[in-house]
Amino acid sequence: MVEQAAKGQSRQGKRRRVLLLLACLFLTLGAAAFVYHPIWGQFEESTDDAYVNGHLIELHAQVPGVVTVIDADDTQLVHEGGPLLELDATDAKVHLQQAEASYRIVAAEVNRQCLEIVSDTAATLQKQAQLQAARDDLARRLPLAHSPSMADEELAHARDAVRIAEETLKETQEQAAAAHARVVSCDPEHQPSLQQARAAYVAAYLSLERTRIKAPVSGMVARRHVQVGQQVSPGDSLMSIVPLDSLWVDANLKESQLRHVRIGQKAKVVSDLYGSQVVYPAVVEGVAAGSGSAFSLLPPQNAVGNWIKVVQRVAVRLRLDKAVLEQHPLRVGLSTLVTIDTHDRDGSLQGIKAQPGDDSTTIVYAQQLDRAEKAADRLQLAQAHRR
Template identity: 45%
Template sequence: MSATEPATRKDDNDSGTAAKDPGKRRRALLIVLLIFVALGLGWFLLWLFVFSTRESTDNAYVGGNQVAISAQVPGTVVAILADDTQRVEAGQVLVKLDSTDADVRLRQASSALAQAVRQVRQQTDSATGADAAVAARRIDLKKAQADLKRRLPLIAEQAEAPETVQHLRDGVEQAQAALDAAVAQANAAHASIEGTEVAQNPAVEQARANFRAAWVAAQRNAIFAPVAGYVAQRSVQLGNSVQPGQQLMTVVPLHDLWIDANFKESQLRHIRIGQPAKIVADVYGSGVEYHGKVIGLGAGTGSVFSLLPAQNATGNWIKVVQRVPVRIAIDNKDLDQHPLRIGLSTETTVNITDDKGPVLAQAAQQPTAETNVYEQMASKADAEADKIIRDNLSSRDAH
């Protein structure tokens, strides 16, 4: 073997390796290309079937009613019966005011109502007496007329003196005048009671209204909770002198809550009323999911209703993406299992697959919120007034 053989074999090996390298590179590039194509296809399918069917935002917070508890009459606080974080029921007494002055006015109104009933009863009896007087005057008139009629034939026969007949004529006229006066008195007596029973007489109704107002004012010294919920922001203290309208505390019902989700204006294109939504609250994490539905979209962006609205008609202007609040009602069953508090942060996702629903809410068909606590107070006042009227009616008037 010559000395040049090893060098020749080495050159052949280098040439084979160089020939194989382009093939490996092509295969590697093809694999990389296929990976990117697969990733792109996966991303497209994910967007098509997932991301394009929903809109999400983490600018979403729990909202609810905040019922301000305030005084309706002036007074001094003598008792506080509920404190922050405590649950209260509708109609429960929260604060009591000193009722001394109100009790005095209530007794005065009660006495005035009783006196009005008795006065109307007296007027009714007076009218009955006036009717009896009219009947008596009619009898007197008929008697005078009969006497005159019986004596007139005697004048023709000159059996009666003319003076006697004149006296009889005067007696008829006097009887007629007395009857007219009795009728006028009877009409006057009936004017104040005619057409109504004692309980419906205008004077009694006015006294009844005054009593009702005094009774309600006395009851308002006890400040009630109009709805069930939890007490927050208690500011009232014992001995405070409060005025009507002064806020004393807040009651927050933790039922019928909603989410105010502030979506970007570019996300509102397919959001419609009635679309289902899923909510995850930061307080519980992704392990707890709430269900809800869109019930309305705000009438304007947040900047429009701010204290100092943006002035965009200026020389220096920078476009800022606006957000519109979308209200989403939460299923109460989910709230029963995992209670929320107003103001908590959430991440809200709306399913926009069905975008054929309305964008603007229709007119409300039922009250947003209502309470019958004050109606019950008014009905109790009427019951007390009826009792006073019955107690001051005679057995004949009561029937």
Template identity: 40%
Template sequence: MSANEATQVTPQEPTKKKRSRKAALLVVTGIFIIIAIAYLIYWFLVLRHYQDTDDAYVAGNQVQIMAQVSGSVTSVNFDNTDFVKKGDTLVVIDPTDAEQAFEKAKTALATSVRQIHQAMINSKQYQANIALRTTQLNQAQADLKRRVVLGKLDAIGREDLQHAHDAVDSAKAQLDVAQQQYNANQAVVLNTPLDQQPQVLQAAAQVRDAWLSLQRTKVVSPVDGFVSRRAVQLGQRITPATAMMAVVPATNVWVDANFKETQLAKMRIGQSATVVSDMYGDDVVYHGKVVGLDMGTGGAFSLLPAQNATGNWIKVVQRLPVRIQLDEQEVAKHPLRIGLSTLVTVDTQDLNGKVMSDTVRSTPLYETSALTLDLAPVNAIITDVINANAG
């Protein structure tokens, strides 16, 4: 190759490199433009319908455990983190006072039964007394008739005749007293059976009250759950106003997602939502739905709400709690705890739902039978006391 040929080839190489570099930049720029256009289309069709917030926390029921009677604690059966079932005895209160009150109530019932039984017997006695006084009145009237005839014949003195009149008046008065005694006694007993007498029913009610107080010395759990915030201690004197502990069910938990007010325009009840907790990370995704929007922001319901009518005012975007109901099976598989942080995303594309609910619940939201006591045992005790003292 000659020197002239080398001189001609050398300037062409930088030119080729510049062209290839420009082509590469154009390709890269085109790729970015395509990605941007695709993202804009995807945002317009999909992403703009989703609202998300990380100001969201798990919430649930915290069942406060309080005693229904006063007394000193003799046993604490569970501690924090322990699992309990509905009806398990959590705390035992000294039953001595309740036992004494129960025995006193049974004694009062027995006394009432005997008093009413005596009143019923007195009714028969008063009836017999009325019959006796009636016979005496008849005799006195018969004697008076004979003496009136004898008096007309001057066979007896006027004094004897007056005595006969006085005997009739006395017999009438005694009969009237006997009848009033019977009526007064009947006003107490009437024709009511012994076990239905008001005095007996009142005493029986007092026996039930005492029995209930005795049973309530054992404080039971109204629900299945985990013990939390135990504050009760052995020997502590408690009253019905003393908070001893809380039982937190692992089920029926929800998420309160605090969305900005600028995110709520298309939020509707029934819209689907996904929830990711910080505890499990992105590996576990919970599915749920919007069940309601609260009636006030956190600032409006705070202990010291903001006074926006003051001169120094700065607008702050408010947040409104939105309740997200979770899938119970997913929660059972991956249990959550109250207060855990979550990331909530709501799909607002479906606008058919309501902004505010207008449906009234027809059944209780929560209920328990653990605190309802069967009165059959105490009713049997009352029947035994009545039968034993009825004579």
């Protein structure tokens, strides 16, 4: 009996010690939570309703044609200016040859008209000299009009010569004026008909260039819609490109969490893909203009009798560090955990002024126009050497 009583007291002592330790643990945790919030917790806003987002650049056909070559497929990386696909260029080549022939015809006609201007100018000078000679001859004969040595018939012939020379000069000048009216300038840079023919040639060259579709930006191909042999028309969707080097995170914060969020604040992003081993430094880049429900396809109608308040969420865009993003690539739509440091509350919640950067420009289409202009310059120079 004594041993059993001793064992019972021992068990009760252990139970008291365990309960005491648990009570101390809960008290410590409560005290830590009580101290953490006013010192550190109030300067952090976090959410796991955050997802990776990026630009989805859709490519559309600019000219009609049949797909003959596909150079890039889904999940493949492409570089800016790299080939994506090609369309049958037979019609485009024929149109370019027609435009070149039309330019040569117009250039030859303008050259002929310019030669006519030169010829008419020389003829005008010649007729002016003839008129002056006839007038001089008449002037020499007029003082001898009443002299027996000057016959009336000779004087009449001299007057007729002046009249005929004046009429001939007037006719030549009218022809020269008409020739000048047809040709604004013999300089190709200022002749409208040549400029029109050149513009038609540049347009035909661009149509040929656009049969070779190139990537406007670097990224990964997604959602390819076309197949070899498929007929496409201008505006048809071909494929999409996602630039993986310019991704961001949309953190959907509750409206009550936006109170101390400011543009420029630092943040940390942890993705489910890599876990807590990889932390992406980020910066608050902007706050959406409205809640997600306000921009939904069917916005809520709150002017009803059975209205129930629902806490709204607003997307906060976080710009990721490109160096870390390059080392640990992400994909659009991945889940993340976001923690924003709100210590610095001097910034603004308003959006920053739009400033186009390197991620929002492409030189691919400007290069196409540049090649077309250079080809037109070569054609113009070759035609000038034939004069």
